Structures are given as C-alpha cells and as structure tokens.
Amino acid sequence: MRGLHGKGDVDVRLRCNPIECDGHGLCAELFPERIRLDDWGYPVIADEPIPRDLEQHARRAADACPTLALSLEP
C-alpha cells in the first residue's frame, strides 16, 4: 500500500503487547478484517499495513481493548 497515499501519509500497523493481552477477544469482533483468534482465544494480527479506509476500525479496536494491549504504530 505504501506509495499509494498522498505525500506525508504513513501506513499504520496494529501491534499487540502479549504481556498485557488477556485474550478477551473483543478486538477480533471489532476488526475481523485483520484480527482472528487462535485456538486459545488470543488475537492473531495480519502482518500487513492497514489501508486508510480501515484505519478507523483499527483505532476502534485499539480503543476498546480492556487491557490497553493494542496500539497503532506507524
């Protein structure tokens, strides 16, 4: 996706801090486009940058995480 946006845009990525994550699974419900749950209920985040039109969803998932384990990183 890099290069498709206007100048100054940076792709964001979702990152999970596995020490903080409790496996509530809320994030996968809110952002199924990029997050699925493993056999034990912990999130597996797709290893690709998040396009502009999905950024809002990503942000909503990060904000909803009860343990603040998810962050959006450039």
Added chain:
Amino acid sequence: MTQALAAKTALPRLLEGLADGPLVTLERHHAVHGPMPSPQELDRAELVELIADCALRGRGGAAFPVARKMRAVAAARGRPILVANGCESEPLSGKDALLLRELPHLVLDGATLVARAIGAQRVILAVKHSAPERALLERALAERAARAFDDVSFEVFAGAATFIAGQETAVVSQINGGPALPTFQPPRVSERGVGRRPTLVQNVETLAHIALIARHGSDWHNAIGSTNEPGSTLVTVVCAGGTRSVFEIAYGTRLDDVLAAARVDTAAIGGLLLGGYFGTWLPTSVAGELRLSHEELRRCDASLGCGVIAALPASACPVAETVRVSAYLASQSAGQCGPCVHGSSAIARRLEAASRGSAGTLAFEDVRRWTLEIQDRGACHHPTGLGRFVGSALRTFRREFEDHARHGPCAACTAKAMLT
C-alpha cells in the same frame, strides 16, 4: 592506529594460548595477546568503524550487527550503560563459561573498549548466580583494579539461572530490581534500560572478539571466514553421552570438518541439531555439504544461534529427545504471554501424547500448525524458538514420529537422555 600486525591470521584466535593453561592472570593474558590499546591509540569513533568493517554480529543467539547497536546506544539520550551478558542460559552451550573461566581478561578488555566507545562509565557483568565463574571473574577484576587498569567501573551482577533469564530485557529487569522476566519492547533497552539509561547488552563472546579486533584491525579479522561473514566464532559440540567441547571455527567451515575435529563419526549419528534448544534439526546427510555461515544455514531454515551443534547418535531416539526438550521449554515459558503459555504447553503435551502412541498421527498436524501459529507472538523469542525446534524435528524425523504414534515407544526411548 590499526597496527598492521604480523599477528598470525589463522586459528586459534580467541582460544590462542589456552592449550598451555587458562589465561587468568594479566601477565599471561598480555604475554599471549599483548596490551589493550589505550584511548590515545584507538579513539572512540575508530572502534565502531572497525567493528562495522568486520561485519561483526552478536554471539548471544540473535546475530544482530554490533556496530548498529553501538551507534544506536551512543546516539540515545543520557550516559549509556554496558551490560556484558554472560548468563549462558542455553543448557547445551559451554563457550561463555569457558571464556569467563579461562579468558576473563579478553572479555574485560572488550568491555572496557566498548564502554569507552559508547561513552559508558559503568559496566555490568551479568552471570548466573550459580555460576562457578563468578569468583574467578571477581579475582580478575581485583587484579585489574589493583593496577588501576580500566577507566570504567565494573560490577558483577548475579542473576537467576532460568532459561529466559538471559534474554536481554530479562537481564535488564533483574538489574533494575525487577523479576527475571522479559519485558515488552518498546521501550527498547537501547533507549531505556538499566536505571532508565540507554543500555547496550552484548554477549561476552562478542566482547572478546572486539578485544582482538581493537588490537589487530579489520584486515586481520577479515583474513579468515567467508566474504560476507569474516572471522571466527566459538561453537559447542555436544556428542554421545552429552559430552561437550568448545571449538573455534572460521565462518564458512564445513560442518563435517567440525564434526571430525570433535571426533564424531558421521556414519554413527542419526541427526544434527544446530543452534541448541531454539535450534533446527537437520538430517545427517547435510553434513557433507553444509558450511557454517548464516547465509548457507538460512537456506535450510537453520542458524548457528549461540553456536551449539549437537550430534545425536543413531542409537538415541530423536523423538524422545525432542519430547523432553519441548517439555523443558514449555516449563520455562515465563507465563506472561497467552500464545506462549498456552501454545508451548499444548505443543509439548500433544507431542508427548502422540509419541507415546495415544493420540494418533493426526496429532502431529495440530502440533505443526501450532508451531507456526505461535511464531513472533510473545514478548520475547521463546515461542518462536520452541516452534522452530519442534517444527524442524517433525520435518527431519517424520518417519520416527509416525512410528511412535502407531506403535508407541521404541527400544531407544528409555536410553539415557543426551540433550536434557
């Protein structure tokens, strides 16, 4: 200043002089290696350049370029701290203990030189609290202190002896008075580590190489090894019965030459483990072609890791050995990250059940899937390393695992454990 030294370019380098006994006194150390360059002879920037020219990579397992880490720490805000990692938590490795026991001044020279180069005043030598090397290290430091030898201050830190305690964020956490557990990065220790200061963590072997690079220069260093990976490295060869010996080899050396040096009869071995408990199992047939360089090893999804090469005798059971190591690794998960805790215990339990003949061959499919699923999902490399170890065992010993799943334990299953 790089003295165009007539020093011999061949091996041994780090292990030079050891055949005549350990180099524990400064006198013997200097007789063999000569004095450490003074700040006037080698200025700060020069050492980092030299290390970059040598393409030196860390010897603690991750093989990260050393110059890059040094530059990052030197550029971070605040006076940095150097931690020499001598924890050697890999149970099969013996090279770091050998360095601390028999060549302490080489490690300490390297530490002083690196500390100077990054502008650090404080050097912390981290070892396991149970390590017999501790007393020897204290003695070497006392000898240096008596001669006002170093312009930096050294302290020995005795840490936990668990498997993950040697991981760099776990070392820093312990020094800071916290538990022997890895922490999530960021913040990186290079930005905020010991006492919240920028912290450079280097393996003790890495520092020993630097002690020689500073003396002899990059042309000397690069005269052996392969083009992309010059120089030498220490390996621990583990043979039948679990006997270990440490060798110094040039990068690019053929694996079967190393095995020959360790008097391993390749006709009598049933598999090779490269890289220790986080390593990769390979069939014996590769030994004749494989050269020990990161580039070549990457092609068979292997790496030297911290330098352990285990030659499993054909009379041992690779299934039983793998099951035991995975159980150990699962027990050493620090219990912090869901995918690591659940994944490693699920892998170890299912592998054990299937190998006992009570879960069927399909159970291996679950295990294989989990080994991939947990890659890069922990705060540290633990689940990735465990996944690589078990995944490579299933690939290399497929037939043996399936035989166990169908018929239960084999005759060799009860033989004395070699890897644990």
